[in-house]
Amino acid sequence: MHQLSKSTIDAWDARYRGNFINSLSGYKSVSLIGTVNASGQPNVAVFSNIVHIGANPALIGFINRPLAAAPHTIANIQATGCYTINHITPSMVVQAHQTSAKYDDGVSEFAQTGLSELYRDGCPAPFVAQSAVQYSMKLVEVVPITHNNTFFVIGAVQDVYLSSLDCVGEDGFIELPQLDTVTSLGMDGYYVTSRLGRYAYAKPGSIAQPI
Amino acid sequence: MHQLSKSTIDAWDARYRGNFINSLSGYKSVSLIGTVNASGQPNVAVFSNIVHIGANPALIGFINRPLAAAPHTIANIQATGCYTINHITPSMVVQAHQTSAKYDDGVSEFAQTGLSELYRDGCPAPFVAQSAVQYSMKLVEVVPITHNNTFFVIGAVQDVYLSSLDCVGEDGFIELPQLDTVTSLGMDGYYVTSRLGRYAYAKPGSIAQPI
Numbered sequence: 001m002h003q004l005s006k007s008t009i010d011a012w013d014a015r016y017r018g019n020f021i022n023s024l025s026g027y028k029s030v031s032l033i034g035t036v037n038a039s040g041q042p043n044v045a046v047f048s049n050i051v052h053i054g055a056n057p058a059l060i061g062f063i064n065r066p067l068a069a070a071p072h073t074i075a076n077i078q079a080t081g082c083y084t085i086n087h088i089t090p091s092m093v094v095q096a097h098q099t100s101a102k103y104d105d106g107v108s109e110f111a112q113t114g115l116s117e118l119y120r121d122g123c124p125a126p127f128v129a130q131s132a133v134q135y136s137m138k139l140v141e142v143v144p145i146t147h148n149n150t151f152f153v154i155g156a157v158q159d160v161y162l163s164s165l166d167c168v169g170e171d172g173f174i175e176l177p178q179l180d181t182v183t184s185l186g187m188d189g190y191y192v193t194s195r196l197g198r199y200a201y202a203k204p205g206s207i208a209q210p211i
Numbered sequence: 212m213h214q215l216s217k218s219t220i221d222a223w224d225a226r227y228r229g230n231f232i233n234s235l236s237g238y239k240s241v242s243l244i245g246t247v248n249a250s251g252q253p254n255v256a257v258f259s260n261i262v263h264i265g266a267n268p269a270l271i272g273f274i275n276r277p278l279a280a281a282p283h284t285i286a287n288i289q290a291t292g293c294y295t296i297n298h299i300t301p302s303m304v305v306q307a308h309q310t311s312a313k314y315d316d317g318v319s320e321f322a323q324t325g326l327s328e329l330y331r332d333g334c335p336a337p338f339v340a341q342s343a344v345q346y347s348m349k350l351v352e353v354v355p356i357t358h359n360n361t362f363f364v365i366g367a368v369q370d371v372y373l374s375s376l377d378c379v380g381e382d383g384f385i386e387l388p389q390l391d392t393v394t395s396l397g398m399d400g401y402y403v404t405s406r407l408g409r410y411a412y413a414k415p416g417s418i419a420q421p422i
Contacts, residue, residue, distance in 0.1 A: 001345070001372040001374055003372055004371040004373070006370055009368065009371065014266070015383070016382060016383035017269065017383060018266040018267070019380070019384040020266075020379070020383035020384070021266040021269045022263055023383075023385035023386075024344070024368065026240025026241070026394065027239070027387070027404060028237075028238070029236050029237025029238050030237070050237060051236065051262045051274060052232065052239070052259075052260055053260075053356060053358075053359065053361055055231075056228065056229070056359070057359060058228065059356075060236045063263070090407055094410065095419075097413055098417075098419045100412075104415070107415070133235070134212070135235060145354075147268065147351055147352070147365065148264065148267070152354070152363060157235065158217045159217055160215040162213050162215070164213070165213050168231070169230070172227035172229070172231035173230040173397050174230075174234035174396075176237065181238070182407060183237065183238035185384075185385075186385070186409075188410050188411070188412070188422070189406070189409045190410075191407055192404065192405050192407055193238060193394060193402040193404050194402060194404075195400070196301055196401040196403055197400075198400045198401075199304070199399050202308055202310075202312035203312050203313075204312045204315070204318070204323070206309075208306075208309045
């Protein structure tokens with residue numbers, strides 16, 4: 001094995017270390033987060049640090065970068081209490097990545113990228129019409145992470161929209177490759193997936209069985 | 212689009228909702244976390260809610276389930292202040308999944324699954340020898356998530372071990388498919404990935420360019 005010590009990593013320039021540490025943590029559940037400010041101005045931005053917290057209640061979190069780098073999404077969520085999360089398919093990757101550009105206040109990433117906003121009753125925030133998996137979220141808590149000025153934004157899952165129900169198994173599992181959902185790596189890498197297998201609930205004295 | 216409303220989701224049985232919500236949030240950076248208690252008893256367990264927090268300082272977090280469901284890893288981390296995170300390759304998936312079984316106190320998942328523990332200077336917690344990507348972590352903070360009794364465990368990246376440096380690009384990006392790192396979906400699904408592309412830093416007035 002090749003060792004890269006903490007002192008080596010600390011000495012790297014910020015961009016090299018950023019790429020390395022961002023990929024070290026592994027594949028990520030990249031999605032587009034749609035929001036609206038109090039005046040109705042829509043915003044959509046790509047986020048790749050989305051994390052399952054629990055299913056009962058159904059809670060999902062994401063990391064919002066420091067306010068100086070990424071002010072709009074978190075401000076809109078705090079102003080309105082709601083947002084949407086939308087999966088990305090291969091044909092949307094270029095547009096999704098382009099939403100990470102620092103557009104001026106008042107500029108809609110929808111208009112700039114060609115992603116289509118979609119509004120539904122009960123949720124002021126826009127969904128992304130091209131997404132095969134869309135869901136609305138209600139803000140539960142913003143946890144400041146003081147060590148690097150980021151925020152862990154926790155929300156409750158509201159309504160879910162799927163382009164097909166064929167991908168939902170008898171036990172509720174969503175076979176995301178059937179919906180062409182991509183995963184990301186680092187700050188700018190996008191990947192499709194292939195199924196290795198699912199395994200039954202593991203018990204002592206046995207070995208995990210494929211299901 | 213097919214709508215699944217919040218009231219529909221709330222009415223599902225816990226297992227169906229668990230599978231659904233766990234897959235809804237997308238692909239996850241599944242890894243094995245190695246720890247040791249104050250008496251030197253090793254533990255290794257699969258965790259799939261690992262999240263990049265920031266690169267400067269290099270911080271990575273993970274969600275630990277409620278103490279009643281997953282007591283050992285978090286207790287060991289709080290006792291010793293350190294732990295290891297180890298990527299999973301396809302040939303390790305069955306063993307990795309088997310570590311999720313509820314073994315009695317004092318039983319080592321290493322002995323039960325055939326994963327090999329590896330100790331290195333400066334880190335009392337065991338690495339998983341079969342992993343192509345291994346790194347040690349130092350505890351920074353445990354953030355209780357009061358809404359569902361889980362914990363967001365934040366740590367600082369220490370030393371990193373890679374089976375090959377050929378996968379590290381000139382800009383620090385780690386091309387994880389070259390190291391056979393798998394991703395997970397839901398509670399029990401494992402996937403390999405194929406590269407779609409990387410895109411340059413996005414700027415307004417342009418369109419994301421492949422790199």
